[in-house]
Amino acid sequence: QSALTQPASVSGSPGQSITISCTGTSSDVGGYNYVSWYQQHPGKAPKLMIYDVSERPSGVSNRFSGSKSANTASLTISGLQAEDEADYYCSSYTSSSTFVFGGGTSLTVL
Amino acid sequence: QVQLVESGGGFVKPGGSLRLSCAASGFSFSEYYMSWIRQAPGKGLEWLSYISSSGRTTYYADSVRGRFTISRDNAKNSLYLQMNSLRAEDTALYYCARDWGMSHLAWGQGTLVTVSS
Numbered sequence: 001q002s003a004l005t006q007p008a009s010v011s012g013s014p015g016q017s018i019t020i021s022c023t024g025t026s027s028d029v030g031g032y033n034y035v036s037w038y039q040q041h042p043g044k045a046p047k048l049m050i051y052d053v054s055e056r057p058s059g060v061s062n063r064f065s066g067s068k069s070a071n072t073a074s075l076t077i078s079g080l081q082a083e084d085e086a087d088y089y090c091s092s093y094t095s096s097s098t099f100v101f102g103g104g105t106s107l108t109v110l
Numbered sequence: 111q112v113q114l115v116e117s118g119g120g121f122v123k124p125g126g127s128l129r130l131s132c133a134a135s136g137f138s139f140s141e142y143y144m145s146w147i148r149q150a151p152g153k154g155l156e157w158l159s160y161i162s163s164s165g166r167t168t169y170y171a172d173s174v175r176g177r178f179t180i181s182r183d184n185a186k187n188s189l190y191l192q193m194n195s196l197r198a199e200d201t202a203l204y205y206c207a208r209d210w211g212m213s214h215l216a217w218g219q220g221t222l223v224t225v226s227s
Contacts, residue, residue, distance in 0.1 A: 001172060003154070034212035038155070045205060045220065046155065051213035089155050093212040097169050099145070099157040 004029065004090055004102035011108040017078040020105045022090030023071060028100055030071035034093035037066060037075045040104075041086045049088075050075060077107075085109040112136040112216045114206050119221030126196050130221055132189040132206030137216075140184035143209040146191045148202035149220070156202075159191070160209060174200075196225045 005023040012018040022029065022037075029035055035053045038046040048057050050066035053073060063078045073092070077084055090102040118130040132144070145160040159170045159180040168180050179192040189206050201224050207214035 032212070036213035038214075040155075045217040046214075047217075048210075048213055048215050051211060051215075057215065091155075091157070091213070098171060099160070099212075101147075101155040101157055104154040 001028075001094060001096065001098060001100045004092060004100055006088075006090060006102035006105045008103070009106045009108065011110055012077075012080045013110045014080050014082065016080050017076060018080060018107065019077075020075045020088055020090075020107070022073040022075070022092075022102050024073075024092055024100070025071055027095040028092040029068065029073050031095055032093050033068070035066065035068055035073040036091045037064075038089045038091065039084075039086045040089065046089065080109055082109050112208065114208065114216060114218035116204060116206050116218045116221035119204060119223045121224045121226065122196055123227055124197055124225055126225070127192070127194045128196065128223060130191040130193065130204055130206075130223075132191075132218060134187045134189065134206075134208070137208065139182075139187040144180075144182060144189045145207045145209050145214055146178075146180060146189075146204060147207055147214065147217075148200075148204045148223075150199075150202040153202075158204075161189070193223070196223075198225050201225045 037050040040046040053068045054066040113135045115133045146158040161180045177195045203220040205220045208216040
């Protein structure tokens with residue numbers, strides 16, 4: 001199972017919006033509405049930010065939103081804040097009844 | 111609150127074995143699927159395996175199938191990962207996670223496994 005494709009890095013200024021893409025295939029991202037997104041600060045465990053493409057767990061800011069079109073999912077963070085600086089990973093359920101992560105995207109808040 | 115505490119990591123030589131444990135508390139362990147996920151130093155996340163709430167169903171990533179075995183003891187609120195035939199590329203921080211639908215909602219802090227001669 002090949003890893004999902006994410007940009008290595010993205011950046012934005014405070015208050016701006018950024019979007020991180022996550023590209024897979026019809027066997028994972030495109031085949032199921034089971035894409036999730038995780039935020040990881042240095043030295044910390046990942047935190048679930050988005051599940052089932054666009055749902056937010058309780059307690060996650062509504063500045064975080066998710067979407068999907070064909071084989072590509074996206075995470076958008078609006079009103080960027082310094083605390084959003086972290087690594088972000090997408091994940092998808094697959095046709096093999098397994099999961100696959102993306103390579104991760106480092107977000108820098110300028 | 112939900113707490114997951116991994117243990118059992120350490121230093122092992124190539125070809126060796128290790129058994130990781132994950133102690134769960136703060137939720138009804140027997141009702142949830144559980145996963146193991148790892149992160150090599152400076153690298154991204156890699157999903158390894160999940161087990162159904164009853165323990166009857168398990169799935170593995172190609173990279174560990176046949177070498178790693180996931181199991182659970184619902185009476186002890188514990189998840190395990192038996193790792194055999196370890197390789198240098200298995201060096202990583204190993205996380206256990208409580209699954210929620212098709213996502214991993216709660217994570218432990220991880221236990222470090224180092225495979226080196």
